[in-house]
Amino acid sequence: MNFYQSLGFLVFGSRLKRLGDTFLGDVSAIYKAHQIPFDASWFPVFYLLSREKEVSIKDIAETLNTSHSAASQMVSNLEEKGLIKTTASASDARRKVVTFTSKGSKLLQKIQPVWEALQQAMQQLAHESAASAQVLTALTELENNIQANSLFNRVEACLTKKESQQNEL
Structure with a gap:
């Protein structure tokens, strides 16, 4: 058992961050190894656009449960790279919608096989042990519990x- 594992929930967030960093590092290395100029941080917007023709x-x-400002920054970053474009909605000119450019569509075609392979590899990894097979269910439950009552509130209640x-006394 390593140092982090021995501390249990006291470093739970640090362990999740380290695991996330490890996954994102490997995914970035995969894109680089296959000469695909794609940053893992672009995934949420790319995935949404891969499912919808246009998204506001x-x-x-x-959808990403983030601020409008954060979503706008993601979109601006991808626009600067020439991968997506923002236009007025055909149904409501006040509403801006995001779509792929031809460059973005070509990049999507290159990354979709990586996404499929990543999904397969993660399925294999998750089923290497009984506990691992439950990780997504447990993570979802943990997220829902934190949404219902934040960690901050829980710690404050314990301290009080x-x-x-x-x-x-």
Whole structure:
């Protein structure tokens, strides 16, 4: 058992970040090894656009559960690279929609096989042990529990209870 594992929940966030960094590093290395100029941080917007012909910035923000400003920054970054474009909606000129450029569509064709292989590899990894097979379910439950009652609120409740007990002494 390594140092991080021995500390349990005390470093849970750090372990998740390290694991996420490891996954993203490997995914970036895969794109680089296959000479695909794609940054893993672009995935959410690319994936949404791969499923829809056009998506509004508002829809991107809502789907990704992020601020409109953060979604707009992601879109601006991809626009600067010439991969997507923003135009007025045909149905409502006040609404801006995002679509792929031809360059973005060509890049999507190159990365989709990587996504399929990544999905297969992750399925294999998840089924290497009984506990690993439950990781997505457990992660979803944890996310839902935190959404219902934040870690901040939970820690504050523990501290308040501890202070109350100490004051009773």
